[in-house]
Amino acid sequence: MLAAARRPVGPPPEEPAAADPLAPDLARVYEEHFDFVWRSARRLGVPESAVDDLVQEVFIVVHRQLAAFEGRSSLKTWLFGILRNLVLRERRRFARRGREEALDESQVELSQAAPDQQLADRRLLHALLAELDDDKRAVFVLADLEQMSAPEIAEATGLKLNTVYSRLRLARAEMERALERLRARERGGER
């Protein structure tokens, strides 16, 4: 009663906001970097059926290690390092599953009209990326798709800066050749 009498006149107090179940730091990292982690996972060859689990695992590692993160590298490059380690650990499984998914997709396509251009481009990109070895693939993804600087890529991959440059040159050359081969095959098929 007394408490009610002392309550200031005015609009009723708002309900307290629902708490975010993730710790604030983790929630912030998740919000800011989820998209980056997700698309990087896809570009490093994580098949569609495994990407949820892997991305989740990245953030579990973040949850466990965020307190120890000293900020010597950027959060983004640190995240990529975590992701890359996880992908490397699972790459054989991912490669096998990726081939199965590609097969599934090709079977689906048989019963469909030509896939839309965006989808076709994305598949082409993934097919080309799959021709690169792990280092070149990571460097190419970060440089030419994420448009990171070389020092950042060195941080993210643990490669020396000069190695980053050389891997990028080689990766671009291999991608160009692979694309040429593919186009030539297409032209041959059209004849």
Place this chain on the structure above:
Amino acid sequence: MNDQLRQLLDRTRAADEPTAADRDRVRAALVATLATGGPAATGTSKLGWLGRVGLVALIGGLIAGGVWWFSAGDDERTTVGTIPVADPDPDPDPVPDPVPDPDPDPDPVPVSDPVPEPDKRSTKPEKNLAEEARLLREAETARRGGDIAAATARLDEHRRRFPRGELATERDAARVLVLCDAGRAADARRLAVRFLRRHPRSPLADRVRSACPPIP
């Protein structure tokens, strides 16, 4: 880089973006994982399993209500600049290596037990997630209250309605705990072994492994 490749990259740079549904789904799974087992290795969470499952329900409820408590966030793809051709820097900071030892890689079998037809009543993923979380929360409440029959009934309902639901793995882990509490150690152990075989790398594995008699 030749024009052909450059054009392909221009067309695909924005590809592979996750959808809002991807973001929400993984977030809900992350919350559930941290709630039911993930933090075991960190010791950072002081919430009990009930409280943690409650959080899953909270996130599910908020999704169902169309309320998301943080903004979607601006696109963080800041262009830092394309790569220069020279000017190497001193050694970069090493990337921490947080990854535990790799497991041999048995392919995970589909998440859950063989089950009857899924529920066709709820069609929206957000609603399903809220409903899934509610069932798991109620199962945990019942388990904590010693009402094993009710806990089992909730888990059975979840399995019937959401055989491949977002929280199916969490349900399987919860069932191990229920069986342990029911004194059915042999069944719990059998289920735990199966869980660990199907999800050898699951963040819930430790929780399941230590739930009852230890699993070697």
